[in-house]
Amino acid sequence: MPTSVLLLILLAAMAVAYRLGSKRAVSVAGGAAGIKTLHSLPAYYGFYLALWTGLPALLVLGLWLGFQDAIITALVQAQLPGDLTAGLSEGRLSLLLNDIKNLAQGNIVSGEITPALQAAADQYVRLQGIATLALWTLVLAVATGGLALTGRQITPSLRARNRVESAILVIMIVCSSIAILTTLGIILSVVFESILFFRKVAWTEFFFGLEWSPQTAMRADQVGAAGAFGAVPLFAGTLLVSFLAMLVAVPIGLMSAIYLAEYAPRAVRAWAKPVLEVLAGIPTVVYGFFAALTLAPFIRDLGGQIGLDVSSESALAAGLVMGIMIIPFVSSLSDDVINAVPQAMRDGSYALGATQSETIRRVIIPAALPGIVGGVLLAVSRAIGETMIVVMAAGLSANLTWNPLESVTTVTVQIVTLLTGDQEFDSAKTLAAFALGLTLFAVTLILNVIALGIVRKYREQYE
Missing domain, CATH: 1.10.3720.10 (MetI-like)
Structure with a gap:
């Protein structure tokens, strides 16, 4: 099943957890008349339960999706026959693995479909199925565990508002850090590549040159090889x-x-x-x-x-x-x-x-x-x-x-x-x-x- 369905299930679970947390807070307070004995409003208890139901599961989901393809590819590569990978350069090996993925997904491959290639594609499909099943099981288990463990912590003395605000503050800091680090990464990548360029071309020629013709030749003996x-x-x-x-x-x-x-x-x-x-x-x-x-x-x-x-x-x-x-x-x-x-x-x-x-x-x-x-x-x-x-x-x-x-x-x-x-x-x-x-x-x-x-x-x- 697609990951989007699992994500929708997690969001629905967070909504249910919010509702259960609010009702649980009113219940432990002895009803609506005892709400004033709670440290925080019932909504904060609901947010607290929803956060601990969804955030750990979403974190597991993100990490799993980030490493799943690399791990499956490594397992498939390790099981390839030796005669299929012998003498292949890194680029040719990447092309072979890409053909395996395309064949597994029903797309067009660059070469002939051999029995070894078909077997590797079948293995890739099996591993993906196992990984998907394990992902669903683990994510739902983490969400259920977070719901159960956090639900027991709801008491009138629980500082739910403080914990929810602290969690939201951490989320905002993480999002800000991602934006800043992304910007920094873009800048550094451009700077490093520019340094490589200025090692090949003088900065005086770049900033003060009056002719722009970057079409360099493929071989050094061709006319205009320097550009x-x-x-x-x-x-x-x-x-x-x-x-x-x-x-x-x-x-x-x-x-x-x-x-x-x-x-x-x-x-x-x-x-x-x-x-x-x-x-x-x-x-x-x-x-x-x-x-x-x-x-x-x-x-x-x-x-x-x-x-x-x-x-x-x-x-x-x-x-x-x-x-x-x-x-x-x-x-x-x-x-x-x-x-x-x-x-x-x-x-x-x-x-x-x-x-x-x-x-x-x-x-x-x-x-x-x-x-x-x-x-x-x-x-x-x-x-x-x-x-x-x-x-x-x-x-x-x-x-x-x-x-x-x-x-x-x-x-x-x-x-x-x-x-x-x-x-x-x-x-x-x-x-x-x-x-x-x-x-x-x-x-x-x-x-x-x-x-x-x-x-x-x-x-x-x-x-």
Whole structure:
């Protein structure tokens, strides 16, 4: 049976345990009239019983699923005939084990199905069946044991609330630690791979080189075996597309936020703001299709009519569509910080005889400016990290140009390109993706830190 069924059974058992724990607490207190003799409310006793019913069983389930496949694979490998594994390299052995798993699951294998391979697949299926049965038995036994042992501990003096809160605190600490360690692991993996790249390519060439051509040859005697890893065209393309996007997103987003916050009637704001924010929920691939199939041909045809040479894939098309995508981001953040300006500042301006437009220009916007700037910087980070629109509308050509009518590429697009398909992770071409990723991470981190610092300063001033 699938593991999801077992998980649902555990959740149901926790719900039953909560109910039993609450009733048990009322019972040991001598009924509803004696609840005041309990250290904690009955609900805490129910939570206490539910936690000790589900958490140990969930822990066993997670550990079992984490090691089950590795153990079964090792057992199957140990029982393979010697003539089947003799002389196989580590890669060929991994391919053989993968064929065994595919055959056991009814999928296509890479080679001929021999009797030995079929026997190994049958053994794999048998071991999986035994492991599943053992898992169900062990998990249900742990859940039942936790329910029985904890149920006996329920007494009026049991500090159930303290124990439940301590358990929840531990759970939150573990979840926070997982998130932090995951982030740290991502950073370290990118840093280590980037170090390997900079051992092959000088950092001066990467950060100051003007030519990007990472297509290395398969053999050293072929032309262009070294490649060219000057990332300046990528940085220039990223800045160009992001700048064009900001030219669209910032004015429209800010003006729409001012209108919705200061001018729009309540009924108009009630439907206009959700409609505007629908743009944020549209997948970026849809924006990419719109840019590639509608806007880019329109810009090319329009440029041809006035005598301009416009590429079929241009930075202008990508920047305009990306700006449309980021409008809700700028508008929502700006609307929030404008509404956070104290009403007393507006009233004081009106009392001095200022008009509404003068109040907005000279009081509200200056007061909300730190928050608006922080939102714009976060929007810039969003634009720098966009990939799909640039792939479909701006192309893949690493051109060092500031002409928005030409085709360009960005850092994120090249990362996707370098890691697409079967790659050797010891070549400079593949490792270049990690160097680009590290650079992009550093830039966006700096922008986010600056933005959060500005927003925090704003909040300290007006809250």
